[in-house]
Amino acid sequence: MKMNKGSLGLLLALAVALAGCTAPDAATQQTQTDNKPVPVQVDTVKKGSVSTRAGVTGKLAPNKEVTLAPKVGGKIVQLNVKLGQYVKQGQVLFSLEKTDLENAVQQAQAAYDLAVANLKQSNAASDQGLQQAKNGLVQAEQALRDAERDYQRMSDLFKQGAVSPQQLEQAQAALTNAKTAYANAKEALEMAEKQTGVAVTQASVEQARISLQNAREQLANATVTAPISGFVSAVNGQVGEMASPQAPVVTIVDTDPLIVKANLSEEEVTSVKKGDKVKIQISAISKELDGTVSAISPVMDQTLRAYPVEIALAKQDASLKADMVVSIQFAHQQTNSMLVVPLKAVFDENGKRFVYKLEGDTAKKVEVQTGIESSDLVEVKAGLKEGEQIVVRGQTLLKDGAKVNVQPTS
Template sequence: MKRKYTKLLIGLVVVTLLGSLIYTYVKNKADNSANINTDTAVAVRIEEAAKKSIGAFANLNGKLKPVQEINIIPKYPGKVNNIYFDIGQSVKAGDVLFTLEDKDVKLQLKQAQAGLDMANSALTKATGGGTELQELQLKAALNSAEINYDDAKLAFERTKQLFESGAVSKAVLEQSESRFKLAEQQYDSAKSNYEITITKTNPENIASAKAQVNQAAAALELVKSQLDNTVVKSPINGVIAARYIEVGELAGSTSIAMSVIDLSSVLVDINATEDMINKIKLGDKVEVIIKAAGDDKFEGEVTNISPATDPKTQSYLVRIKIDNSSGALKGGMFAEVKLLLDKAVDVIAVPISAVIDEGGRKHVYVLKGGTAEKREVTTGIFDDEYIVISKGLSEKEAVIVKGQELIQDGSKVTVITK
């Protein structure tokens, strides 16, 4: 019984407190309304409701990056002989960036040419046009090729052991392996050429000799290509963004030696939400603000729209391309992209500050013969300054844009211009 009495007492106290709070709130609200003097004119500013074109924008951020970036990796490993461009310098497509030592490759070229000559001699012999002198020459060439093969094989095996122990780089190993494979190919070709010359001429020997000529010719072209690859050129017009090599160092065929970027245009990737993506179209022009480049605003164009969301951000990637003929834009600069999502043309609009929201119902105050008339309105899209009024106002009606917090429906007002 005592416990019931205690609960009842607590309930009465809570109800009393709530009632007191509600009474205080209502009284204060009434007092505030009473404080607005409808007899004394309140100074206000007005602006006529006017027809405008309003755009609803979304501001999205991203970082600039070059329109193209190429990592320069030598196709042939070798020691760097000369470097002709450094970081920050402009290059054109075809400019020589650096060269690799070509002494060994030129020697291989001579050997490959000799191999082709031997193959042609063997073919002549196989078709019945050979001489004893040619046979002696092919024998000498075979002996020379065998010596080169043995030397290259031994050098490769030693280099491989050094690489496994960490004594030499991968670039050195690749260079040694390339020499060994070429020497092996030249030895096989010389051996086949000699064997053809000492056997009786028959269709099989002729076919084999022709195959050896083709193989030797291919080997020669391979070495020529390797020689060409000792001269490393820029594939694009651009600027050297990075350099990772020094003269005298070995440049590997798997490591980046330089990086060339094209900054004639720049890209910025932004993440659009699902309620935005269908309002963005390829070719749309957008305004881009890049504070690091000054006060100028840049125009960009939508060039790519991802058809699927990124699993991490749950947003759609949109790529913007910006002309950079001025050269003011650099990779990594912060960019703010202003995307137009909706637009209303020739509609009545008022300053956003004129619209008052009371529990989801919006109204403005309209000047009517020296008094303020409260007018409920329906609003639409808005930009940084103005909001569309789709219902409740007519063009050229004078809307109170400052001082409206001090008035109510029917308040006397006086218009000021300052």
């Protein structure tokens, strides 16, 4: 049907009226929601400390481990232990064939006895020679005095014309010979007193004594005993095999108590010191034990490029076995002078960290610089002051400048 101009105008007016009665758009709804306070929970920025735990893998190990090889080579003729056996310190582990070593001792003993006999003979001869030298010096000294007296008398008689020049010359020659004989006798006595031959013989005796001692030690080394008490963890030989100093035959471990061994990097070792308390987790037996750092090597292991560390366990358990893998938690306690906040208050955006700080009933978005952190706390280096309040729950519903309604913490 045809509509006149009046009817068309009435329809347009009705459409406008209906449009004014429709629901508000999304932007209008968001504005209304933003103005409604968001329920949140808050906490206070305070000074405190952050305990972090550095996890390192290690293993249980004996507190002592000794690998034993003979000091001399030879055939194994007796093997007294087996794997897992408990041995006491001083107990015989294995023995080598001793025939050649016993012969060597006998030869060294004979050489020593001969050297001692030569020394006795040398001493006897030296004593006889010394006495002869003393007697010779006494005789030479007397002859010298007689020659001096004769020469003096001849000299006086020559001056009186009672003797010829030839007689004076003879007396002077006798005096010269007596002086020479006296000097030779004195030198002979000095040589006898030095006993040069005896000194050489004494040196030979000492050399033979040392050779005999070495031979006896070699014979004793053919029997290998346990230097510590513990369990036999390895047996690498059997009766009839040849053993050598380069090949360990038996290994003994002392597992009472067990210790934990680990290796720390340069960065890790700087924050660990002797006496630090640690937590030891052993997943194989689902146990957690307490421990104390007992030793830190001052030198890096160049093969591992790490510093060896030993940890004493507070409690031993029969279920613990050497070489079990453990996880070590080193607790690093910081000073109480840092500002800390709950870690859940901090959130990340575009590579930066923020918190919502309370200003009256308004939440203000604040960038913060953080430091070390644990599972529940984080150090704040900049952006907040002590005593300020921050949102710790409900911040996902906030935006900068939003109104908040602080709820009590449960």
